[in-house]
Amino acid sequence: MNNPNRNVVEKAKDGIVAGIRGVGDVGSAIVDTASDVMVHALRGTRGVGTEALAVGAGVVTGAVHGVAEVGTEVGGAAKGIMVGTLRGTREVGEVTVETVRSNAAALVKGTADVGGNVAKAAHGAVEGAIEMSRDLGLEAERAGAAAASGALKAAGDVSSTAVEQVRKTLTGTISGVKDVLHEPFQKSAKKEKR
Secondary structure (H helix, E strand, C coil): CCCCCHHHHHHHHHHHHHHHCCCCCHHHHHHHHHHHHHHHHHHCCCCCHHHHHHHHHHHHHHHHHHHHHCCCCHHHHHHHHHHHHHHHHHHHCCCCHHHHHHHHHHHHHHHHHCCCCHHHHHHHHHHHHHHHHHHHCCCHHHHHHHHHHHHHHHHHHHCHHHHHHHHHHCCCEECCEECCCCCCHHHHHHHHHC
């Protein structure tokens, strides 16, 4: 793995493993630990632009690997990872739509890397983004759409099967938000079928 963020990924994974091993309430531990790890990782950067996005993606990836290492199903932990990493980012700086999109993409890609359920991870990423939207100063629809966009893009990097699974799970209403998956090509595809 020749990745400049390898150190961030490893530190995040180790932090998550230490934070949730032997804890009764794994869900809360994931949120709190992911938030703490994100704060620590971002304080070592300028906290803006592509550097912050890369560090954030590294923390998300490490969190996914840590959750998998302790035997928790990653898809089920995805919402907690998303909430925790967005909360930690907010503590250090500003969370943008691109932050949400990037974190959701890293969550789906990391889940695929460890053999987890990418559809569940995508759904959890969107739920987490919607839950955090008010705290982030974003509309729930916008946060959900950003997470869905990132999840679908990452699924495209995994496989066509992953794309179909993610598209299927993100169709409809999620956490009270309708149509989080905005695909401009859907209308033209419908026209072609006529």
